[in-house]
Amino acid sequence: MKRKFTARVWHEFDMYVAQCLEIDVASQGETEQKAVEMLKEALELYFEEPDAGTYPEAKTVKFEVDAA
DSSP, X not given: OXXXXXXXXXXXTTEEEEEESSSSOEEEESSHHHHHXXXXXXXXXXXXXOOXXXXXXXXXXXXXXXXX
């Protein structure tokens, strides 16, 4: 099944960042085109069926941040 997504792309330091607006997935590349290509690959991986025998280790991390 094919779906359409919207990406926001911007230049940050020496890289381009591409962020999907519908799903919390982002990527980067040395050019705007490469950043979008990498975002497409990241989205394909996001929607890939998980391997039934492999689960990533989950860890709980606690930290504090200063809030204004």
